Amino acid sequence: MSQRSPNVRLRDLVAESGWTYAALAHAVRLVAAENGEALRTNKSAVDHWITGTMPSGRTGRYLTTALSRRLGRALTPEDLGLPDPTGWEEGGIGLSLGADPLETLIPIWRGDLNRRGFLSGAAYSAAAAVLPLEYVADIASRAGKARTGARVGPADVTAVRDMIAMFAVMDERHGGQHGRSALVQYLMSDVAALCRGRFGSEADHRHMLSVAAVGVHQAGWRAYDGGEQGLAQRYYLQSFALARESGVPGHDAFVMRTMSQQGMKVHRPEHCLALAESAVDKVHGRVDAQTEALFAVTHAHALAKAGRRRKAVQEVERARTALSSAKGDDVPFWALSWGPPAATVRSRTAKVFETLGDRRRAAAMYGAAAASRPPGTYARIVALDLVAQAEMQAAGGNIEQACTTWGRAIDHMEGVRSSRTRKAVGNMRRDLSSFRARGLRCAAEIDERARDFLRDRR
Numbered sequence: 001m002s003q004r005s006p007n008v009r010l011r012d013l014v015a016e017s018g019w020t021y022a023a024l025a026h027a028v029r030l031v032a033a034e035n036g037e038a039l040r041t042n043k044s045a046v047d048h049w050i051t052g053t054m055p056s057g058r059t060g061r062y063l064t065t066a067l068s069r070r071l072g073r074a075l076t077p078e079d080l081g082l083p084d085p086t087g088w089e090e091g092g093i094g095l096s097l098g099a100d101p102l103e104t105l106i107p108i109w110r111g112d113l114n115r116r117g118f119l120s121g122a123a124y125s126a127a128a129a130v131l132p133l134e135y136v137a138d139i140a141s142r143a144g145k146a147r148t149g150a151r152v153g154p155a156d157v158t159a160v161r162d163m164i165a166m167f168a169v170m171d172e173r174h175g176g177q178h179g180r181s182a183l184v185q186y187l188m189s190d191v192a193a194l195c196r197g198r199f200g201s202e203a204d205h206r207h208m209l210s211v212a213a214v215g216v217h218q219a220g221w222r223a224y225d226g227g228e229q230g231l232a233q234r235y236y237l238q239s240f241a242l243a244r245e246s247g248v249p250g251h252d253a254f255v256m257r258t259m260s261q262q263g264m265k266v267h268r269p270e271h272c273l274a275l276a277e278s279a280v281d282k283v284h285g286r287v288d289a290q291t292e293a294l295f296a297v298t299h300a301h302a303l304a305k306a307g308r309r310r311k312a313v314q315e316v317e318r319a320r321t322a323l324s325s326a327k328g329d330d331v332p333f334w335a336l337s338w339g340p341p342a343a344t345v346r347s348r349t350a351k352v353f354e355t356l357g358d359r360r361r362a363a364a365m366y367g368a369a370a371a372s373r374p375p376g377t378y379a380r381i382v383a384l385d386l387v388a389q390a391e392m393q394a395a396g397g398n399i400e401q402a403c404t405t406w407g408r409a410i411d412h413m414e415g416v417r418s419s420r421t422r423k424a425v426g427n428m429r430r431d432l433s434s435f436r437a438r439g440l441r442c443a444a445e446i447d448e449r450a451r452d453f454l455r456d457r458r
Contacts, residue, residue, distance in 0.1 A: 094234025152197035175418035343372035
């Protein structure tokens with residue numbers, strides 16, 4: 001261990017905690033025990049840390065966790081005047097499933113807020129995509145761990161759910177980059193502390209973890225919408241971990257479904273079908289019919305990508321039947337990430353038919369999906385469905401109809417900040433180029449609108 005000047009940051013945080021050195025040492029030993037390590041840390045060790053000696057091994061991580069719990073806010077080693085301990089290295093952040101997803105999320109949140117290049121430019125990992133399939137052992141629950149934060153009850157769970165829902169509305173109306181930093185800051189400063197609180201019942205604790213998982217999932221979705229696939233994947237993995245720890249039926253499977261969809265989107269087919277199959281098996285008979293339809297249609301898409309046409313069509317029919325047989329049961333909060341299930345199922349069904357080469361049916365389903373959403377809502381996803389519909393119409397030779405649909409798509413994009421919409425408009429111009437060269441007036445007019453759209457959003 002190397003000697004340094006006095007650690008003023010750590011000294012001040014210990015003073016703020018109100019703990020004696022002996023009490024802090026005891027808390028560090030408890031955190032270490034939760035992670036399967038027996039330490040002999042005592043008050044003398046704490047005194048050495050404050051005078052400048054660096055904790056050895058993983059002790060710095062345990063110290064950071066202990067003080068985070070005590071103070072009710074997410075801290076990093078840097079806040080304690082410590083170097084990043086083993087396991088927090090930048091390259092591997094978030095690409096594992098440990099005992100405490102909140103601890104893993106701290107450096108991800110910090111990196112996201114600071115727009116750290118190693119996260120914003122991180123690559124999608126096919127190896128990490130398999131983790132939920134291998135993760136059969138339960139995540140060690142924190143239910144029995146000492147909690148010293150504020151008392152948390154049902155009203156707090158409802159407040160967090162309402163706030164996450166508000167961020168979701170902002171995301172779909174204005175794009176994933178509106179309020180993105182505010183969401184991450186809220187998760188890091190408020191939600192993480194509430195998850196560490198003292199709960200009146202274990203049910204409240206489970207629901208808080210579940211709603212936290214929804215918030216982390218949304219942070220992943222916003223990264224995805226910003227074209228940051230590696231960062232999105234890290235968020236999804238930790239959302240899965242929180243959802244699994246919550247024990248809420250179906251929630252962890254829903255995140256697996258998202259991970260399957262991400263793999264298909266980025267053209268990394270490894271594990272996509274297995275993730276979708278595992279997810280649909282986990283929820284069978286455990287969720288309402290509308291939610292089960294969401295899983296079935298993602299399974300259908302994965303099957304189509306794998307070339308299993310007949311089975312894919314069967315799963316599409318299964319999803320349609322589930323929707324038609326729905327009896328008005330409440331859809332879980334975590335299943336509403338993309339709005340009404342019926343619209344989501346139609347949009348994904350369109351992707352199945354597009355994959356199978358059936359452009360006519362794909363175009364019809366994209367149009368039905370866009371029309372299924374209430375007017376004035378989900379601007380981005382409606383715009384993207386309309387763009388996809390126009391692409392199918394143009395590919396089928398219906399260029400005037402496609403131009404009309406593209407025009408409607410651009411109408412919905414006003415005020416939306418999203419790399420996906422910009423990319424969609426770029427693709428639109430590419431698809432229009434051959435028609436514009438033939439002198440088609442409608443193609444020239446839409447191309448001009450598309451060019452202006454991209455110019456205004458540089």
